[in-house]
Amino acid sequence: MxxxxxxxxLTDAEKIPCTFQxxxxxxxxxxxxxxxxxxxxxxxxxxxxxxxxxVIANSGDIEGKPFVTFDLPPGLGNDVVQALKADxxxxxxxxxxxxxxxxAARLMELLDEKELATVLRKTFVVRASEIALHARxxxxxxxxxxxxxxxxxxxxxxxxxxxxxxxxxxxxERKLFRKAHxxxxxxxxxxxxxxxx
Amino acid sequence: MAxxxxxxxxxxxxxxxxxxxxxxxVPRQRLESIELLGGKTPPLRxxxxxxxxxxxxxxxKKQxxANIAPPPWLHPSSLSEIIKRExxxxxxxFSEPPPPPARADPSRPGIASRGRDHxxxxxxxxxxxxxxxxxxxxxDAPAGYLPYHWLEVAESxxxxxxxxxxxxxxxxxxxxxxxxxxxxxxxxxxxSSTSQLEGFGGGLMSLRGVGAMELAESRGFVLGVVDxxxxxxxxxxxxxxxxxxxxxxxxxxxxxxxxxxxx
Numbered sequence: 201m202x203x204x205x206x207x208x209x210l211t212d213a214e215k216i217p218c219t220f221q222x223x224x225x226x227x228x229x230x231x232x233x234x235x236x237x238x239x240x241x242x243x244x245x246x247x248x249x250x251x252x253x254x255v256i257a258n259s260g261d262i263e264g265k266p267f268v269t270f271d272l273p274p275g276l277g278n279d280v281v282q283a284l285k286a287d288x289x290x291x292x293x294x295x296x297x298x299x300x301x302x303x304a305a306r307l308m309e310l311l312d313e314k315e316l317a318t319v320l321r322k323t324f325v326v327r328a329s330e331i332a333l334h335a336r337x338x339x340x341x342x343x344x345x346x347x348x349x350x351x352x353x354x355x356x357x358x359x360x361x362x363x364x365x366x367x368x369x370x371x372x373e374r375k376l377f378r379k380a381h382x383x384x385x386x387x388x389x390x391x392x393x394x395x396x397x
Numbered sequence: 398m399a400x401x402x403x404x405x406x407x408x409x410x411x412x413x414x415x416x417x418x419x420x421x422x423v424p425r426q427r428l429e430s431i432e433l434l435g436g437k438t439p440p441l442r443x444x445x446x447x448x449x450x451x452x453x454x455x456x457x458k459k460q461x462x463a464n465i466a467p468p469p470w471l472h473p474s475s476l477s478e479i480i481k482r483e484x485x486x487x488x489x490x491f492s493e494p495p496p497p498p499a500r501a502d503p504s505r506p507g508i509a510s511r512g513r514d515h516x517x518x519x520x521x522x523x524x525x526x527x528x529x530x531x532x533x534x535x536x537d538a539p540a541g542y543l544p545y546h547w548l549e550v551a552e553s554x555x556x557x558x559x560x561x562x563x564x565x566x567x568x569x570x571x572x573x574x575x576x577x578x579x580x581x582x583x584x585x586x587x588x589s590s591t592s593q594l595e596g597f598g599g600g601l602m603s604l605r606g607v608g609a610m611e612l613a614e615s616r617g618f619v620l621g622v623v624d625x626x627x628x629x630x631x632x633x634x635x636x637x638x639x640x641x642x643x644x645x646x647x648x649x650x651x652x653x654x655x656x657x658x659x660x
Contacts, residue, residue: 301629308632317633324629325594328622332588335618372625379403379617387614390408394556 207371211302215245215273218254222267246270248306255310272311273297276304281319288323289330292368300370331373334366335380405616411609415549416452421466421536428462448535451550455557465558468533469540470495471551473567476575478541483582491586491606495533495542548610551576583607587615591622 202208220242227238230246238244246254246268254268274280275296283291293300304320369377406414417435424441431438431453439447446466449457457463469475482492533544544550554562555576559569590602602619604612627634 301625305628305631309635312636314633317630320629321594321626324625325591325622328618328625329588329591332591332618336584336588372628376618376621376625379621380615382403383614383617386408387610390412390610391552394412394552 207299207302210371211299211306212247212249214248214297214299214303216248216251216270216307217243217273218246218251218268218270219243220268224267248303252306252310270310272307273303275300276307276316281316284319284323288326289365291323292364293327293370293373294368296370298371301372327369327373328376330365331369331377332380335377336384403617404620406609406613408610408613411546411613412549412553415546415553415609416450416455418451418534418544418546418550419448419532420451420454420468420534420550420554421446422449422454422457422463423466424457424463426462428457446536448532451534451553455553458558458561465554465561466536467554467558467562467565468535468538468544468550470538470542470544470547471554471562471572472540472565473572473575475540476572476579479543480575480579480582483579483586489586489589490603491583492543494606495539495544543606543608545609547608548576548580549608580611583611584614587611587619591619594622594626 220238221240223237223240225237228234228236230244231238231242251268251270255266255270280291280296297303301320301324304316308317308320366377422441423446424443426441427443428441430440435450438449438453441447441463449463454463454465458465470479479492532538533542534546534550538544551572555569555573562572563569565572587607590604593602602623604619
């Protein structure tokens with residue numbers, strides 16, 4: 201992961217629901233009350249980079265009480281995890297978060313959730329083979345527009361469910377789709393170009 | 398970042414490498430041996446079959462100076478047997494690569510230096526040579542096994558020597574159809590092979606028997622999947638390592654205390 205990796209920067213900016221456990225003076229502006237101290241028990245959505253720092257910095261508190269605790273964002277909540285367990289392909293991850301896997305990986309560094317990790321890994325792998333299937337099917341799209349009815353037909357074949365699925369890919373899955381698509385496309389190009397040499 | 402190409406070879410590069418494979422030609426004209434960087438080519442005497450690199454064979458074919466004898470695995474019956482094996486008998490694994498040419502005929506005329514190499518590995522018996530140095534696309538190659546460069550060699554033979562392929566007993570179109578089926582079957586396997594990564598611990602994908610062109614096509618995707626699995630599992634992996642290390646330390650301490658007791 202590079203310093204300039206735009207996806208990791210955007211993952212940093214994802215909001216996490218946090219709860220302050222102590223009163224903090226001068227932080228009231230986080231809760232739209234700039235004149236008052238931030239009360240204990242206030243729930244604020246903080247970006248991941250800030251939440252991470254606050255959670256880590258306070259785990260060694262004297263009273264043993266961290267002054268910020270955080271919950272899993274709704275995108276990684278119980279509902280979504282249950283849906284993923286049922287059928288990973290049916291959940292549009294992009295609606296949960298455009299950087300779903302990045303966010304999940306970062307949060308799992310902070311939490312120890314074995315079950316979540318298992319579900320995520322299964323989700324990723326199952327969706328990956330689905331992605332490869334779609335990437336191969338649309339191999340000729342754009343290249344052969346209007347060439348023949350049969351080809352048009354097979355391109356149209358992925359409409360409906362396929363398109364919905366592709367719209368629900370998160371950023372890293374889109375990259376994966378692109379890679380699989382590029383591979384299939386250059387294979388096709390080579391196969392067509394072989395006659396010319 | 399600086400390189401515009403993804404890691405690994407492109408399709409064109411793989412096809413270029415495949416041109417080094419030896420194929421068997423039936424010459425129509427005499428041709429003295431040519432000195433090439435890879436050694437001398439054998440002289441061509443019209444009725445005798447000779448092994449030449451694919452690029453030279455295709456050149457002679459285009460000039461109508463030779464016919465190419467297609468490798469036995471390109472025979473329709475061999476192809477349909479492989480398809481049957483891939484779909485019915487082993488629906489999850491790729492079919493085996495050809496066995497090492499330990500029993501290959503040592504007197505087979507090849508390019509001079511290579512010919513001697515073959516003699517050597519016949520003597521040793523345990524030297525397994527990789528793709529371009531194995532006569533896996535000649536007329537002596539075993540039927541029913543796909544060599545490393547199967548798709549490239551088959552496609553270029555079909556494109557440039559379709560009439561020779563048709564001499565096997567089926568039209569070139571039929572062979573092409575079988576090849577397409579095989580490509581599709583194996584591509585589907587490549588996609589589903591990622592599901593072997595599903596559970597923790599089973600982080601291995603077997604790509605044995607996969608051809609060079611298939612690798613070029615799926616490299617980006619497979620690497621992407623493996624990398625994604627690594628990223629999502631990074632924290633679990635770190636936790637597991639820590640646990641193991643702790644256990645290791647405990648063991649070490651035990652070991653030390655044992656030694657102390659011994660002293």
